[in-house]
Amino acid sequence: MRKKNIVVVGLQWGDEGKGKIIDLLAKNADIIARYQGGNNAGHTVVKGDLSLIFRLVPSGILNEEKICILGNGVVIDPLVLFEELESLKKIGININGRFFVSNKCHIIMPYHKRLDIARERLRGAGMIGTTGRGIGPAYEDKVARLGIRAIDLLDRELLHDKIVLSLKEKNYLFKNILGEKVFNPDDLINEYFKLGDKLKDFLIDASGFINEKLKKGFNIMLEGAQGTFLDVDHGTYPYVTSSNTVAGGALAGVGLGPTIVDGVIGITKAYTTRVGEGYFPSELQGDAGALIRDKGEEFGSVTGRPRRCGWFDVNLIREAKNLNGITDMVVTKLDVLSGIDKLKICTGYLLNGSVIEHLPSSIAEYGKITPIYEEIRGWSEDISNVRSFNDLPVNARKYLSRIEELTELPINIVSIGKERMQIITLKSIF
Ligand code: GDP
Ligand code: IMO
Ligand code: MG
Numbered sequence: 001m002r003k004k005n006i007v008v009v010g011l012q013w014g015d016e017g018k019g020k021i022i023d024l025l026a027k028n029a030d031i032i033a034r035y036q037g038g039n040n041a042g043h044t045v046v047k048g049d050l051s052l053i054f055r056l057v058p059s060g061i062l063n064e065e066k067i068c069i070l071g072n073g074v075v076i077d078p079l080v081l082f083e084e085l086e087s088l089k090k091i092g093i094n095i096n097g098r099f100f101v102s103n104k105c106h107i108i109m110p111y112h113k114r115l116d117i118a119r120e121r122l123r124g125a126g127m128i129g130t131t132g133r134g135i136g137p138a139y140e141d142k143v144a145r146l147g148i149r150a151i152d153l154l155d156r157e158l159l160h161d162k163i164v165l166s167l168k169e170k171n172y173l174f175k176n177i178l179g180e181k182v183f184n185p186d187d188l189i190n191e192y193f194k195l196g197d198k199l200k201d202f203l204i205d206a207s208g209f210i211n212e213k214l215k216k217g218f219n220i221m222l223e224g225a226q227g228t229f230l231d232v233d234h235g236t237y238p239y240v241t242s243s244n245t246v247a248g249g250a251l252a253g254v255g256l257g258p259t260i261v262d263g264v265i266g267i268t269k270a271y272t273t274r275v276g277e278g279y280f281p282s283e284l285q286g287d288a289g290a291l292i293r294d295k296g297e298e299f300g301s302v303t304g305r306p307r308r309c310g311w312f313d314v315n316l317i318r319e320a321k322n323l324n325g326i327t328d329m330v331v332t333k334l335d336v337l338s339g340i341d342k343l344k345i346c347t348g349y350l351l352n353g354s355v356i357e358h359l360p361s362s363i364a365e366y367g368k369i370t371p372i373y374e375e376i377r378g379w380s381e382d383i384s385n386v387r388s389f390n391d392l393p394v395n396a397r398k399y400l401s402r403i404e405e406l407t408e409l410p411i412n413i414v415s416i417g418k419e420r421m422q423i424i425t426l427k428s429i430f
Contacts, residue, residue: 007264078198140242239277
């Protein structure tokens with residue numbers, strides 16, 4: 001029987017624990033590929049005493065012999081990539097012959113970072129709360145057909161022309177509108193041509209490579225970054241990232257057709273978090289939010305920013321199910337809820353006197369919705385050492401069953417700690 005090809009996506013606003021689950025599932029996949037985002041992502045994988053945070057490299061990399069690829073949809077800051085590869089080398093992870101980068105990936109240039117930060121300053125109170133890594137401006141240049149692709153770094157003349165063209169507008173903006181320093185094109189050309197030389201051995205025609213492998217019987221796991229509601233089309237716009245995070249984006253982001261996909265795994269926390277600005281209907285203010293933040297160590301893996309915390313929101317998951325075509329679900333961080341007397345689940349929103357079971361599309365409506373909660377009794381036991389569903393406290397089981405019922409999705413895996421083995425498998429995925 002053909003091995004399954006799957007897409008893994010976050011169902012909320014990112015940081016659902018994708019890194020841990022992808023590392024765990026990678027044993028069942030021959031190829032693991034990222035398809036969008038850049039080093040705004042921070043995917044944590046814990047292995048013994050090591051806690052690794054992957055910003056670009058797919059979270060399957062610790063599974064030796066697996067092929068890991070950055071698809072064309074990923075935007076790459078080469079300096080960050082090399083730093084990450086260096087730290088893998090230091091801990092003895094051999095990536096030779098099994099880590100590749102699509103030659104069509106767009107490069108995050110220093111002017112993208114400067115633009116990102118300056119624009120946020122310009123927005124003032126209306127800031128997005130970006131990671132400041134230049135992600136948005138790099139994608140803007142891609143769509144504006146001004147972007148520099150990985151392959152362009154190998155051609156000095158082409159690189160020269162592209163950087164000069166791109167800086168014509170940007171230096172004007174920096175100098176006259178944003179009050180920032182301008183860039184010297186020659187410095188950038190020299191630096192990025194050298195970086196291209198370092199990158200060259202990793203570059204491949206990723207789509208051609210993957211398609212060939214799939215024909216030979218290999219299977220692939222496509223690793224999403226960010227989360228469904230940070231999607232540029234379907235998220236809480238404008239408080240979103242600049243790529244399509246949903247499963248549909250996975251295919252374009254690596255160069256495969258939709259007919260290869262056998263399943264889409266959605267990862268959700270047992271509660272909700274969000275980092276950065278923007279709507280968050282079930283957000284908990286004050287001490288209640290701080291309790292989950294402290295217990296769950298909810299601080300950004302990349303930026304260290306405190307994450308906003310709130311109750312599990314069924315509306316998000318219902319909508320994410322449709323947006324991604326979710327077939328299987330993983331619930332992470334259930335252990336964090338131990339010791340909370342009364343838990344709440346947001347089952348819908350009240351808008352102008354009616355109950356709605358989806359997220360509003362208009363900004364104006366966000367301000368008017370009131371979340372509707374259902375209360376569920378909590379449990380006090382530490383569950384981090386539980387390995388089977390039946391050994392969970394009865395209220396934890398009820399909580400999970402209620403989530404399954406309300407979302408109409410099966411829970412395949414429950415995660416109850418950071419470590420790879422801290423999981424409860426209810427139904428197998430592959
Ligand atoms: P990602 O971006 O989706 O990969 O998630 P992050 O790595 O940014 O954030 C998830 C955080 O939760 C990391 O610090 C993980 O080590 C941690 N984590 C993952 N699963 C669990 C779990 O089941 N329980 C607890 N307590 N921590 C977890
Ligand atoms: P992982 O893959 C959580 C958020 C930022 C900001 C918005 C736009 O680890 O789940 P950007 O820098 O992308 O222009 O910022 O998106 N954001 C994330 N939040 N997890 C992430 O990645 C995120 N990547 C971006 O905080 O609100
Ligand atoms: Mg993260």
